[in-house]
Amino acid sequence: DVKVTQSSRYLVKRTGEKVFLECVQDMDHENMFWYRQDPGLGLRLIYFSYDVKMKEKGDIPEGYSVSREKKERFSLILESASTNQTSMYLCASSGGADTQYFGPGTRLTVL
């Protein structure tokens, strides 16, 4: 059974903190993605990666960075968390263009 896991379901951080969100997939997928989801705005792509050590900016990369040191792991980093980064963060992986498998999400609150 395909599986994408995220390190936390809920996270509360303070403004200015450095935040790490981890995502691991066990499907040997090349492609991994980070989205944020906010009410009325749908899923917005932050960063994606098609290979180890490779990263590409999505639609809203400002304030975020990513790391992909191993094929199965894709990390999202908030260098200095701000209140407008309070959101649901979803990680996904795919082996091709048609289907993405999502993790359960991390609901991040920045105070």
Add this chain to the structure above:
Amino acid sequence: GQSLEQPSEVTAVEGAIVQINCTYQTSGFYGLSWYQQHDGGAPTFLSYNALDGLEETGRFSSFLSRSDSYGYLLLQELQMKDSASYFCAVPPSGNTPLVFGKGTRLSVIA
């Protein structure tokens, strides 16, 4: 730019049929996908249409017309558990991320 349009909300009665439409305008097109997301949950894949026509999977069907840049998701014999948000999505090319619509919130009422 890339855009997918779908209704923001739909309400339907238990046992009925509902159709959720999606029109797209993208720089390229490889097919149309549909995802379901329950409140508090993650999106899960429902269907993918690469070719024109109707694809049926149990109570759910998905349709694509490439010439009209249009597709829909059809849910039959609605159940309360079908209350969720439904997203259409398009991969503009074979190796670019999916572009998602903003989602349609379906409420099934008794």
